[in-house]
Amino acid sequence: MAQHAKSSPWREGRDTLIRMPHARPRTREPGVHAHLTPFVPDHEFETPNAPREAVEPEGASSGAREASIMERVLSRGDASISATTYESDADGEQLDLAERHSLRRVDQLRTDLEDVTEVEYRELRLENVVLAGLFTTGNVEDAENSMRELAALAETAGSRVLDGVMQRRAHPDPATFLGSGKARELAEIVADLRADTVICDGQLAPSQRRALEDIIKVKVIDRTALILDIFAQHAKSREGKAQVELAQLEYLLPRLRGWGESMSRQAGGRVAGGAGIGSRGPGETKIELDRRRIRTRMAKLRRDIKAMAPSREAKRADRKRNKVPSVAIAGYTNAGKSSLLNRLTGAGVLVENALFATLDPTVRRSVTPDGREFTFADTVGFVRSLPTELVEAFRSTLEEVAGADLLLHVVDASHPDPEGQIRAVRAVLSDIDGFDVPEIVALNKADLASPETLARLRSQVEHSAVVSARTGEGIEELRALIADMLPRPSVEVDIVVPYTRGDLVSRVHTQGELMSEEFLPEGTRLVARVDESLAADLASARQ
Ligand SMILES: Nc1nc2c(ncn2[C@@H]2O[C@H](COP(=O)(O)OP(=O)(O)OP(=O)(O)O)[C@@H](O)[C@H]2O)c(=O)[nH]1
Numbered sequence: 001m002a003q004h005a006k007s008s009p010w011r012e013g014r015d016t017l018i019r020m021p022h023a024r025p026r027t028r029e030p031g032v033h034a035h036l037t038p039f040v041p042d043h044e045f046e047t048p049n050a051p052r053e054a055v056e057p058e059g060a061s062s063g064a065r066e067a068s069i070m071e072r073v074l075s076r077g078d079a080s081i082s083a084t085t086y087e088s089d090a091d092g093e094q095l096d097l098a099e100r101h102s103l104r105r106v107d108q109l110r111t112d113l114e115d116v117t118e119v120e121y122r123e124l125r126l127e128n129v130v131l132a133g134l135f136t137t138g139n140v141e142d143a144e145n146s147m148r149e150l151a152a153l154a155e156t157a158g159s160r161v162l163d164g165v166m167q168r169r170a171h172p173d174p175a176t177f178l179g180s181g182k183a184r185e186l187a188e189i190v191a192d193l194r195a196d197t198v199i200c201d202g203q204l205a206p207s208q209r210r211a212l213e214d215i216i217k218v219k220v221i222d223r224t225a226l227i228l229d230i231f232a233q234h235a236k237s238r239e240g241k242a243q244v245e246l247a248q249l250e251y252l253l254p255r256l257r258g259w260g261e262s263m264s265r266q267a268g269g270r271v272a273g274g275a276g277i278g279s280r281g282p283g284e285t286k287i288e289l290d291r292r293r294i295r296t297r298m299a300k301l302r303r304d305i306k307a308m309a310p311s312r313e314a315k316r317a318d319r320k321r322n323k324v325p326s327v328a329i330a331g332y333t334n335a336g337k338s339s340l341l342n343r344l345t346g347a348g349v350l351v352e353n354a355l356f357a358t359l360d361p362t363v364r365r366s367v368t369p370d371g372r373e374f375t376f377a378d379t380v381g382f383v384r385s386l387p388t389e390l391v392e393a394f395r396s397t398l399e400e401v402a403g404a405d406l407l408l409h410v411v412d413a414s415h416p417d418p419e420g421q422i423r424a425v426r427a428v429l430s431d432i433d434g435f436d437v438p439e440i441v442a443l444n445k446a447d448l449a450s451p452e453t454l455a456r457l458r459s460q461v462e463h464s465a466v467v468s469a470r471t472g473e474g475i476e477e478l479r480a481l482i483a484d485m486l487p488r489p490s491v492e493v494d495i496v497v498p499y500t501r502g503d504l505v506s507r508v509h510t511q512g513e514l515m516s517e518e519f520l521p522e523g524t525r526l527v528a529r530v531d532e533s534l535a536a537d538l539a540s541a542r543q
């Protein structure tokens with residue numbers, strides 16, 4: 001064990017919490033932890049540091065703040081709920097980085113819950129956090145990776161990770177997640193560092209969270225809440241936003257007790273009167289009111305999402321009808337999916353050195369080297385053990401993948417555990433009904449990965465390409481592999497198309513595989529492979 005401790009960044013010990021100074025990838029203050037190893041080797045954390053001022057004016061008393069929140073909530077009738085600031089159904093251009101950052105600056109932990117009800121959840125502001133994890137099964141590396149990922153997620157959410165601690169124990173403590181003694185040690189660390197939030201690496205039962213908060217005296221959240229928060233910050237499309245909000249509410253509902261028992265309280269008459277919800281009876285608690293409003297909001301979101309579905313369905317049906325083959329790009333978050341898509345298509349899809357830069361499906365057109373058209377769809381990044389509340393929120397992305405002709409699975413080959421990432425992605429995909437799409441594994445970040453790792457990974461997957469989205473290495477090979485694995489048009493034709501039907505000739509160029517083209521007096525003679533519908537159109541055009 002001592003050996004292990006030496007090579008590991010953890011300061012291990014059976015009787016103390018294991019601290020993980022490396023959990024702090026971006027240091028802005030000179031201090032003890034200034035020499036930290038980044039989470040991912042290429043993480044430069046170049047994201048501009050948005051100022052993190054609080055939303056409320058300085059000096060605002062908590063009473064005044066509460067009143068202003070209340071006002072905001074009350075000024076939103078049901079009508080404004082449907083007019084929530086959803087942006088266009090962006091299915092392509094999602095480039096407004098500046099806008100994202102300004103959004104983050106205003107309210108870095110924005111949650112759409114503000115539209116619904118005043119619950120403590122949305123007062124959650126992750127500023128200075130300490131991470132807490134359990135180190136259950138023997139493997140130190142896994143535990144470290146999981147904590148590093150949590151640290152990177154926390155950074156993505158806009159918080160500063162001050163420290164990380166882990167406890168070695170076989171099972172989470174049913175009452176307090178960490179053992180209660182360890183929780184008290186953690187409370188001291190938190191007080192020392194003046195942290196305001198603890199993020200637990202796992203899922204906390206509502207009662208565990210409350211018990212931990214009672215001991216630690218600051219907000220405690222779990223991995224799911226953190227991921228939800230990031231999703232809420234990054235969702236761009238109308239549907240993405242609605243789905244994330246629904247997931248947030250689902251998560252929130254059983255946890256409506258407030259952050260610590262002391263914070264739950266009875267609603268004053270002011271709330272009931274102004275909210276315009278006439279059905280509230282005397283003596284009903286604020287929490288019950290919130291719960292009802294949340295359910296109403298959830299029902300509305302479900303209806304909205306249902307109503308949005310046709311456009312996506314229609315788009316896909318359209319592609320199906322035109323028989324444009326599609327390639328879905330999937331992979332672990334931060335693997336380089338968007339970068340690779342940019343390389344392959346020259347598209348300006350957002351690339352950001354933060355996890356979950358992409359939240360909505362983004363479709364691009366491309367052509368194979370032999371001229372066949374197809375589409376690429378970028379997708380959201382996966383995380384290890386994606387919380388179940390979130391799976392539904394990503395169905396739009398996942399459906400995109402399931403409906404594709406080919407899966408381009410991008411892997412960060414420079415990650416400490418690429419196999420674990422591959423497994424995580426495959427596990428989620430295999431959960432989708434009828435998922436049966438041929439897969440190409442793109443071993444990305446070859447510029448950083450070791451040749452041994454690349455060789456090992458290559459030997460484990462059937463169709464792979466070693467690439468670097470950054471340097472362009474291997475991109476041509478990948479293109480060729482994609483062209484090779486895309487479904488081929490099935491009908492072979494040898495046909496003369498009259499010169500009046502240039503449209504058909506160009507369709508053969510873009511959709512078919514052209515073997516030869518010859519210009520005869522009566523028209524263009526084409527020898528090609530095309531799909532059935534084009535073959536039928538060609539046949540009917542023949543004189
Ligand atoms: N060195 C190196 N860095 C890369 C390469 N490909 C991507 N990156 C970097 O990895 C980070 C993540 O890239 P993205 O393309 O945003 O990753 P993604 O998989 O789309 O991430 P999400 O959409 O957040 O899930 C960025 O900082 C990229 O510059 C590569 O081949 N080599």
Ligand SMILES: [Mg+2]
Binds near residue numbers: 337338350356357
């Ligand atoms: Mg992306």
